[in-house]
Amino acid sequence: MRYSPALLDHFLNPRNAGLMQEPDGVGVDEYEGCGDLARFFLRVREGRVSAVRFQTYGCGPTIAASSAASERVTGRGVEELLSLESQEVEDAVDGLPDDRKHAAEVVAGALRAAALDALRRPRGGGH
Amino acid sequence: MSRRVYLDHNASTPVHPEVLAEMLPFFSEQFGNPSSVHGFGREARAGLDLARERVARFLAVAPEEIVFTSGGTESDNLGVKGLAWARGRGHLITSKVEHHAVLRACQWLEGQGFAVTYVGVDGHGMVDPDDVKRAIRPDTIGISIMHANSEVGTVQPVGAIGAIARVAGVPFHVDAVQTFGKIDLDLADIDALSFSGHKIYGPKGVAGLWIRKGTKMVSVQHGGEHERRRRAGTENVPGIVGLGKAVEVRARDMHEERRRVTALRDRLWEGIRARVPDARLNGHPTERLPGTANISYRGVESESVVLGLDLKGIGVSAGSACTSGNVEPSYVLVAMGAPLDWAVGAVRHSLGRSTTAEDIDYVVESVEPIVRKLRATMPVGVA
Numbered sequence: 001m002r003y004s005p006a007l008l009d010h011f012l013n014p015r016n017a018g019l020m021q022e023p024d025g026v027g028v029d030e031y032e033g034c035g036d037l038a039r040f041f042l043r044v045r046e047g048r049v050s051a052v053r054f055q056t057y058g059c060g061p062t063i064a065a066s067s068a069a070s071e072r073v074t075g076r077g078v079e080e081l082l083s084l085e086s087q088e089v090e091d092a093v094d095g096l097p098d099d100r101k102h103a104a105e106v107v108a109g110a111l112r113a114a115a116l117d118a119l120r121r122p123r124g125g126g127h
Numbered sequence: 128m129s130r131r132v133y134l135d136h137n138a139s140t141p142v143h144p145e146v147l148a149e150m151l152p153f154f155s156e157q158f159g160n161p162s163s164v165h166g167f168g169r170e171a172r173a174g175l176d177l178a179r180e181r182v183a184r185f186l187a188v189a190p191e192e193i194v195f196t197s198g199g200t201e202s203d204n205l206g207v208k209g210l211a212w213a214r215g216r217g218h219l220i221t222s223k224v225e226h227h228a229v230l231r232a233c234q235w236l237e238g239q240g241f242a243v244t245y246v247g248v249d250g251h252g253m254v255d256p257d258d259v260k261r262a263i264r265p266d267t268i269g270i271s272i273m274h275a276n277s278e279v280g281t282v283q284p285v286g287a288i289g290a291i292a293r294v295a296g297v298p299f300h301v302d303a304v305q306t307f308g309k310i311d312l313d314l315a316d317i318d319a320l321s322f323s324g325h326k327i328y329g330p331k332g333v334a335g336l337w338i339r340k341g342t343k344m345v346s347v348q349h350g351g352e353h354e355r356r357r358r359a360g361t362e363n364v365p366g367i368v369g370l371g372k373a374v375e376v377r378a379r380d381m382h383e384e385r386r387r388v389t390a391l392r393d394r395l396w397e398g399i400r401a402r403v404p405d406a407r408l409n410g411h412p413t414e415r416l417p418g419t420a421n422i423s424y425r426g427v428e429s430e431s432v433v434l435g436l437d438l439k440g441i442g443v444s445a446g447s448a449c450t451s452g453n454v455e456p457s458y459v460l461v462a463m464g465a466p467l468d469w470a471v472g473a474v475r476h477s478l479g480r481s482t483t484a485e486d487i488d489y490v491v492e493s494v495e496p497i498v499r500k501l502r503a504t505m506p507v508g509v510a
Contacts, residue, residue, distance in 0.1 A: 003434075008438060011431075011434065011435070011438075012435070012438060014500070014504055017503055017504040018503065018504075028506075035428065035471060037506060039506045054504070055504060055505055055506035056504050056505070056506070057426075057428065057504075057505045057506055058428055058431075059428050059430045059431055059434075060430065060431045060434040060435070063431065063501070063504050066504070
């Protein structure tokens with residue numbers, strides 16, 4: 001099988017897909033040359049991610065990686081997210097084929113951008 | 128076992144049981160080399176001759192005008208390069224929506240000093256014969272236009288183009304890989320025709336090129352005296368026997384199947400159109416391959432739809448490829464002027480002899496939630 005069972009499960013039943021009202025941080029990343037785009041919304045309470053929503057445009061692995069990463073970062077400190085690596089996102093879907101590694105990169109990039117946005121807002125992302 | 132539905136017949140088809148039965152003895156008992164003089168060779172030769180006769184009868188041409196090859200790609204290469212090389216230099220005309228076997232052969236010939244005009248298509252993917260006429264120059268040495276496009280199924284006006292080529296005295300090659308054995312074709316103004324076995328329930332790795340007697344054509348590969356010195360190499364006897372039988376079966380079944388498959392194709396599109404918003408049919412509304420329905424879902428990436436349908440046991444193919452981080456909308460849809468947000472969401476369904484109404488209804492039911500879910504994950508404004 002080209003894709004792992006975990007990836008297929010997240011693709012078929014994406015968790016946390018959709019918009020968020022008044023998010024505390026928003027981040028977008030796009031993969032250059034490819035149409036893939038991910039946008040993450042964070043709700044932050046006392047410096048920690050309390051809820052995540054995402055909107056993703058792209059191939060199946062990008063959608064699945066968005067869903068898996070949204071679960072994985074919930075509850076984590078926002079500052080920690082600034083150094084989120086694509087490898088961790090890839091691990092969350094039990095690996096990606098070589099020609100689909102960009103799925104993890106675009107998701108990690110969007111989550112880092114969302115964390116940075118939350119930290120830069122006047123109330124420091126924790127109100 | 129869960130339901131499986133194969134809607135990728137333009138990619139390949141299962142070998143027909145009658146075809147397989149006819150092929151089997153040629154792997155073991157009648158294994159000889161048809162070029163050998165002894166009895167073993169003569170048995171293989173008899174199989175080869177019968178296949179050639181069957182193909183010739185189907186096309187209403189002479190058996191000696193048929194050259195067997197290893198596939199549609201080789202047939203196209205032989206057709207295009209063989210015509211060009213036989214004339215040494217000059218100008219070729221083809222279209223922007225040809226199969227890569229023709230397009231890349233033409234591009235390669237450009238590197239060898241030939242000139243090529245790539246005529247465009249309209250919004251339905253159809254070549255205007257007048258564009259071909261206008262492209263003809265005094266040094267034009269060949270025209271190659273496909274009979275039907277594999278992605279969107281649009282059937283080209285090869286009769287009208289052939290008439291223009293005939294008047295101009297330019298040889299005309301037609302890539303009929305997607306139509307051979309599916310719809311009728313008048314060869315009156317055609318000089319070379321590519322056809323294949325595995326699109327019509329024959330085996331893979333075998334195809335052919337019909338070359339009208341008297342058409343100047345040189346070989347692309349050299350070696351022995353096979354195929355009247357037009358294609359060197361020991362013939363793939365079991366494959367050719369299979370191709371011959373497949374053609375015979377098609378002659379018997381194709382008209383009835385054309386009617387049945389066309390109705391199913393329309394049922395698929397009507398069902399999807401009624402259930403999925405922002406869907407559109409690519410290709411010509413009527414002048415189209417019986418079993419081909421290329422449908423775009425706006426703002427959705429086709430590979431995601433293919434993956435979603437695959438998980439429901441349905442085999443279709445994506446109209447765009449996203450490999451190594453580079454999204455490539457289909458060059459056929461781009462040539463047709465499809466906007467990018469439609470072109471990247473194109474999914475090709477190609478039906479065949481095993482397709483049933485129940486299969487179609489299952490696909491229609493399956494696709495709606497997949498597209499709806501994919502759209503729900505999309506950022507607003509991307510679509």
